[in-house]
Amino acid sequence: MKVLYSGQAPYRYLPEDFAQRYDSVVTTPYLDLVEPANMQESLHSYVEELLLAARSGFDGVMVTEHSQTSYDLSPNPNLVAAILAHTTAVEGIDAAITVLGRSLGKSREPLRIAEEYAVLDTLSGGRLIAGLPVGLSYDANQNGGIPPIETRARYREGRALLEKAWSATEPFAWNGKYSRYPIVNIWPRPMQQPHPPFWIPGSGSPGTLAEILGHDEVFTYLSHFGPKLTGPRIFNRFWDMAEEMGRDRNPYRLAFMQVVCVGETDAEAEHLYGEHLQRHFRNSFGSVPMSGFSLPGYTDIRGVEAILRDHGDMGIAGRLREITFRELADTRAAIVGGPETVREQIIEFVKEFRIGNLLVMLHGGSMPHELARYNIGLFATEVLPHLRGIWDDEGWEHRWWPTGIGARTPAGSAAAV
Amino acid sequence: MHAEVAEGAREEVVSVWNDELEIHVQVAGSGPPLLFLHSAGGLRWGEFLDRLGEHYTIHAPQLPGTHPSDPHAIHKVDTFADLLLMYEELVRALGIAGAPVVAESFGGMIAVDLAAHFPALFSKLVLLAPAGLWLDDHPPTVFELTAAAPEEVPGYLFANPDSDIAKAFFALPDDPELIPGIVAALVWAQGCSGKFLWPIPDQGTAKRLHRVTAPTLIIFGSEDRVMPAIYGEEYARRIAGSRLEVIEGCGHIPQVEELDRTFELVMSFLEA
Numbered sequence: 001m002k003v004l005y006s007g008q009a010p011y012r013y014l015p016e017d018f019a020q021r022y023d024s025v026v027t028t029p030y031l032d033l034v035e036p037a038n039m040q041e042s043l044h045s046y047v048e049e050l051l052l053a054a055r056s057g058f059d060g061v062m063v064t065e066h067s068q069t070s071y072d073l074s075p076n077p078n079l080v081a082a083i084l085a086h087t088t089a090v091e092g093i094d095a096a097i098t099v100l101g102r103s104l105g106k107s108r109e110p111l112r113i114a115e116e117y118a119v120l121d122t123l124s125g126g127r128l129i130a131g132l133p134v135g136l137s138y139d140a141n142q143n144g145g146i147p148p149i150e151t152r153a154r155y156r157e158g159r160a161l162l163e164k165a166w167s168a169t170e171p172f173a174w175n176g177k178y179s180r181y182p183i184v185n186i187w188p189r190p191m192q193q194p195h196p197p198f199w200i201p202g203s204g205s206p207g208t209l210a211e212i213l214g215h216d217e218v219f220t221y222l223s224h225f226g227p228k229l230t231g232p233r234i235f236n237r238f239w240d241m242a243e244e245m246g247r248d249r250n251p252y253r254l255a256f257m258q259v260v261c262v263g264e265t266d267a268e269a270e271h272l273y274g275e276h277l278q279r280h281f282r283n284s285f286g287s288v289p290m291s292g293f294s295l296p297g298y299t300d301i302r303g304v305e306a307i308l309r310d311h312g313d314m315g316i317a318g319r320l321r322e323i324t325f326r327e328l329a330d331t332r333a334a335i336v337g338g339p340e341t342v343r344e345q346i347i348e349f350v351k352e353f354r355i356g357n358l359l360v361m362l363h364g365g366s367m368p369h370e371l372a373r374y375n376i377g378l379f380a381t382e383v384l385p386h387l388r389g390i391w392d393d394e395g396w397e398h399r400w401w402p403t404g405i406g407a408r409t410p411a412g413s414a415a416a417v
Numbered sequence: 418m419h420a421e422v423a424e425g426a427r428e429e430v431v432s433v434w435n436d437e438l439e440i441h442v443q444v445a446g447s448g449p450p451l452l453f454l455h456s457a458g459g460l461r462w463g464e465f466l467d468r469l470g471e472h473y474t475i476h477a478p479q480l481p482g483t484h485p486s487d488p489h490a491i492h493k494v495d496t497f498a499d500l501l502l503m504y505e506e507l508v509r510a511l512g513i514a515g516a517p518v519v520a521e522s523f524g525g526m527i528a529v530d531l532a533a534h535f536p537a538l539f540s541k542l543v544l545l546a547p548a549g550l551w552l553d554d555h556p557p558t559v560f561e562l563t564a565a566a567p568e569e570v571p572g573y574l575f576a577n578p579d580s581d582i583a584k585a586f587f588a589l590p591d592d593p594e595l596i597p598g599i600v601a602a603l604v605w606a607q608g609c610s611g612k613f614l615w616p617i618p619d620q621g622t623a624k625r626l627h628r629v630t631a632p633t634l635i636i637f638g639s640e641d642r643v644m645p646a647i648y649g650e651e652y653a654r655r656i657a658g659s660r661l662e663v664i665e666g667c668g669h670i671p672q673v674e675e676l677d678r679t680f681e682l683v684m685s686f687l688e689a
Contacts (some may be wrong), residue, residue, distance in 0.1 A: 141615070141616075142560075142564060145615075145616035145617075146616075147611050147612050147615040148608055148611055148615065149491060149492075149608045149609065149612050153492065177495065289564070290566065291564050291565065291566060292564070295563060295564060295608075295611075296563055296604045296605070296606075296607035296608040296611055297604075297605070297608020297609065297611050297612070297615075298608070300605075301488045301601050301602065301605035302601075304600070304601040304604050304605065305597045305598055305600075305601035308596070308597035308601060
């Protein structure tokens, strides 16, 4: 199994009563809540933790995109991905640079995404995993101003443009509905051919899964809504659909993001992390207004009706603003404990749902930098080595892993010696 | 709060846009023809239209995408300019060019811009809290309304959200099986209208309003939280010879919240 470190960049100094007073996105009042020095520290710690994970033997490091958001200070994840790509190249670290990713449903300049990703892939020596998310509704529609009903059409056109810009052998004109260019001829192109692997984050609706399986790409699911509740529905749906569509049961088709907190013992873990975790969930996704996940038009009419009839896919989403540590642990929205507990719970889940790529989030919310370092260190030494071989006996080929990894000495490694 | 059509209405399906798009039109009432353009939530046939139908044959087209037969028809309408041309074709195809138009909110924005593009298309315009203008100092709250939690919506639309009238407006059927379909249709209708209202409900109509020549009645509620009543003054200022009526203590849907007063104003204007 591939195990990647999943980064998120919250402002770490939100007030105790944040979730009662504010939304975490769109309207959150910056000047009332932020001390610039604390903001700088939050961003520095975020980057340092990503680098620490890369240096600690994770197979990859992951960043995400959210604008006008207090829980992820990452309006363009490629900014930090560039730091990671360069630093790992210089230090000779063969980790995947995973951007999950720039939103093609939100972007008014999809060609810029094609260019940025190509820079990252080249800078890293072919180690980019290119996430192609539609984009969360609040981000694409409220922050980005995209009419919700256009979000998916823009995504599809932007993606077609990106793929053509990467593969065309001659300059071409693009007369799209949303983008128009007289000549497209981007520099650089990705090093990986035909292109970096595409991983698609999604909430697991049947339409999205069919598209991902149809394209033969990686479905990436995030655990925020309590995978004990949502996992059986969504992963079983995925594998059922895979079978119907004639796809194999290769576990590397699935990526799963999971919050994990490791202590020396279960008791220590709960003591160290409980409060921070509770605050993390309450203040981040918990404080996104429910309407922000789907402004009218963002979800197809049939999808809206399906969710209204059965909102099981939403798990604990509606309760996150007041969620308790106990409920987070019970629903496995977070896996918390001593190394043995954490290993057991991860392995149980991974095997049950055939997950080939695990993205672990080891920092959240107000967790101080030193505690995050502790968590990363314990996970890397006590948990990670036990996960790597999970799928070895089945012998699957990982067809969605960057080809630049293990293929050559990373460019620039000589400079670090 | 759900779309309804009139009892005994007949549906006409009109093909426009070189036969690439079908628009569904509910036709009801008796008397000379009248065009009615619905709001962002889709067509809803209430008592106002029933009363109007005693005097006029109402033709009420449903915005592409908001008729249950083809939710994806909205994707055939690329721009607001195209929508106006489609509606102009529709009015001619129905054979009702020269009839008056009554239009609410989002529909008002379409009606007034049609009249600006095609000054002879309508004999008279009645605009009920029309959208379509933007003043930096008084931003409309169309964006906030669209993103609002369900429990906040009555406070946007009604001056008295706790009134029986408001409660009846938002009442859902007793049969829980019916509710998801109704709510989904309403949400989708907002999504379809949002194509022309989002993120800023201003398609440049203001600069074309000098072209409107049909007699125009503009009605606003003094307590409209979606399109503040100052937009009534702005419309009146920009449409020569138009008349503005502001109904005190009324919100964004005067034809529901102050039905009698609104109906009286509309009828006396249409019959004059």
